[in-house]
Amino acid sequence: QVQLQQSGPGLLKPSQTLSLTCAISGDSVSNNSTTWNWIRQSPSRGLEWLGRTYYRSKWYNDYAVSVKSRITINPDTSKNQFSLHLNSVTPEDTAVYYCGRGHWPLGFDPWGQGTLVTVSS
Amino acid sequence: DIQMTQSPSSLSASVGDRVTITCRASQGISNYLVWYQQKPGRVPKLLIYSASTLQSGVPSRFSGSGSGTYFTLTISSLQPEDVATYYCQKYNSAPFTFGPGTKVDIK
Numbered sequence: 001q002v003q004l005q006q007s008g009p010g011l012l013k014p015s016q017t018l019s020l021t022c023a024i025s026g027d028s029v030s031n032n033s034t035t036w037n038w039i040r041q042s043p044s045r046g047l048e049w050l051g052r053t054y055y056r057s058k059w060y061n062d063y064a065v066s067v068k069s070r071i072t073i074n075p076d077t078s079k080n081q082f083s084l085h086l087n088s089v090t091p092e093d094t095a096v097y098y099c100g101r102g103h104w105p106l107g108f109d110p111w112g113q114g115t116l117v118t119v120s121s
Numbered sequence: 122d123i124q125m126t127q128s129p130s131s132l133s134a135s136v137g138d139r140v141t142i143t144c145r146a147s148q149g150i151s152n153y154l155v156w157y158q159q160k161p162g163r164v165p166k167l168l169i170y171s172a173s174t175l176q177s178g179v180p181s182r183f184s185g186s187g188s189g190t191y192f193t194l195t196i197s198s199l200q201p202e203d204v205a206t207y208y209c210q211k212y213n214s215a216p217f218t219f220g221p222g223t224k225v226d227i228k
Contacts, residue, residue, distance in 0.1 A: 037217075046208075046219060046221050046222060047165070047208055047210075047219035047222075048219070049215075049216055049217040049218065049219065052215070062215040062216075064216050065122070065216070098164065098165075102217075104212075105153060105170055105171050105212060106155070106167060106170045106176070107155030107157070107167055107170050107210060107212050107217075108155075108157075108165075108167065108210075108217075109166075109167040109176070111164045111165055112164075113164065114164055
């Protein structure tokens with residue numbers, strides 16, 4: 001059974017960098033048939049896919065246009081996890097952040113437990 | 122980018138009622154459509170993929186249909202445990218846009 005466990009701080013000040021980690025059990029971040037995604041949810045923006053990393057003989061990333069200039073998603077094969085870094089945060093980045101495994105054509109399953117990130121001065 | 126819309130935004134129905142939620146894509150996405158259920162305070166749960174394939178363990182009262190730009194999620198007999206918000210998502214290619222959600226509760 002695949003499980004995803006998120007970790008990272010929940011309170012940031014404007015202009016800081018949001019950093020979250022998603023630890024994988026029951027699968028490998030290097031699995032060449034899955035993708036590893038970050039999604040966020042807020043009342044104003046609903047569910048918003050942020051980006052993904054995946055391995056297909058080499059590492060690839062895709063990012064949402066809305067955050068493309070500020071986001072990095074990195075795999076860590078030594079720890080079997082992946083991370084989200086979102087820099088220059090503003091209060092508009094306040095949301096619950098989820099990691100999720102993508103497995104064609106199923107969509108995202110499972111999801112991490114979610115991390116509420118609040119950006120406030 | 123392809124936009125996803127859902128209707129209605131909320132509905133209230135009685136236990137045992139048949140409930141249908143509609144999802145539309147601004148461009149054709151074949152059958153690459155996923156439905157999620159999110160109960161209050163919980164993580165989204167995969168219900169249906171490829172527009173009509175039930176995820177393992179999902180009750181058979183849930184069904185999905187559609188292709189191209191028009192999709193539906195139907196609950197054949199609404200149960201109290203189905204109170205949730207339901208989201209569709211395009212899954213043909215990135216970006217994997219979600220619909221705005223349909224909130225279902227019991228009358």
